[in-house]
Amino acid sequence: MKAKELVTEFYQSDALRNSEVIKQFLHDNMEFHWYSSKGFLKMDKNDLIELSNEMYRSYTSSRINISHILEEENKVSIRYSYFVTPFENPGEEVVLAHFMTIWELKDNKLYRGYQMSQLS
Template sequence: MSQSAKDLVRGLYESDFFNDSSVLKKFLHQDAELYWNASTGFSKMTYDDLADMSSEMGKSFISLRCSISHLISEDDKVSARLTYYIKTVENPDEEVGIIHFMAIWELKDGLLYRGYQISQPSDDDPQNNDAHIRIKS
């Protein structure tokens, strides 16, 4: 039984990919591309680039928790709004918000194939806290 488009996106962002980049195979097409607009600029990333980045993240983070506030699908496309919270090697007792994402993913062959993602650093503004707007998806 194949996963729904929503399940794939939720599974990718909530997975333990930062500890084991092989987890990406369950969610990403081998020819996947991510077009990422970040505060540092634009990046086009391939599957291998994402696997390499995941491995590097695992060296700094003890935990990475995803909070998805919106998850909307139509046909073979899914949009998500989420925030990541981390615990670092340097500060293992405190979880802090690190980044907000908006993403759109297209599927191919039952896997995430092409992603368009925008991110910006997290902040402490209570209006930006997704807990008060979290929806069931």
């Protein structure tokens, strides 16, 4: 599978809210560097799996709107908005944040991630 196809499949799946799905995409030695409007986080595979569990507990549903996705060799850049439906208000979908992420792939898995985000 090409790098762009794998990243697209990752974001179109329910991986960000399903720890069993996210495990299939992440390399065992994965590192994720996240610069958010609240500060910097360096995460590993277990941290992202726990974040996925937290997202599952916090929102009834989610979806991603990809605006840009570019591939160069084993690296993919993706720009997207993340929409969620909170348990507190199940009739309203809101934009949680906007993201720009660069993924490096290794062994057909997500290996290194560099992300910037801004809350909506």
